[in-house]
Amino acid sequence: MSDLSRTVPQELLPSDDLHPQPMPVINLGHLSLDSATRCRVVDDIAKACRDLGYFQVINHGISQSVMDCALEAASDFFKLPSETKEKFASEDLRRPVRYDTSSKDSISMSRAFLKHYAHPLSEWIQYWPQQPPIYRKYMGKYASEVRMVALQLMEAIVEGLGLGQEYLNEKFHEGSQLLSVNCYPKASQSATTIGLAPHSDYGFLTILLTSCGGLEVVDPSSKIWKRVQQLPHALHVHIGDHMEVLSNGRMKTVVHRALLNPEEARISIASIHGFALNEKVTCAKELVDEENPPKYKESSFSDFLDHLKANMDNKHRNFLESLRM
16 A cells, blocks of 8 residues: 555545445456456446546455454454564565554554565465464465455456456566555544545555445545445455556546544455566556557556655655656
């Protein structure tokens, strides 16, 4: 997840009348049906990516038990003694595992997080916490399964862009997966209601699993915050900065934030998917012509990390804005 906020106008601060808003819900199981049905689902996904930058998916193939176990593992980690968790604390953004609390990243208002790489799992899992004992097993199972969902979605999205479902397939399969595991406290009258300030994510896709409500997105047309409904067994999908770059602006990254839940503490697991560390993302040449010249400079995940390090004290210096031509 991007560690710098995307600038959002003052008028987009919390409204007193926010209610969950309907949003596109995609049945991923229909992608594997007949070609006509697949085409309709691909069109629905493409429309959501163009018009909103977010949607939810059901029938995605991950069992409720796998999702629940991942949330349990995350919750148990954050219940560990501080000295155990702080063994993973570091200011080095390139560490394979990094723990922190609301302090240095410009957007964490009230959260603790554990970030670690997850693909290839066999390469990274050795660095993950060994406490709680269930963590590696449960989180590893979820990481593997949510990555398959991401690959399925990427095929549909590039197909919806008219590039064909095999476009950049090998690079997506060899790409990176970062898990951002977050814990937000229960809201209290003395604390800010914002758990994570407005921002966009760096990669192509973010797939979000949450234990309860608290996610909000900026509606592109009205420019107001909309609370995301909490649907049973659904996963929330965000378009990231690099998808906007690849599509040459046809699809827009989504600005979002996390509010503290007044009823309970909230756990979220964001699975962020991109190219390999040094693999450059460019505007697809098939989407560039005289009327639509390239709108963004090329960049990599490594460039994003360099950007974060250079701009830690400037929360308005957004990564995507730095790429605009």
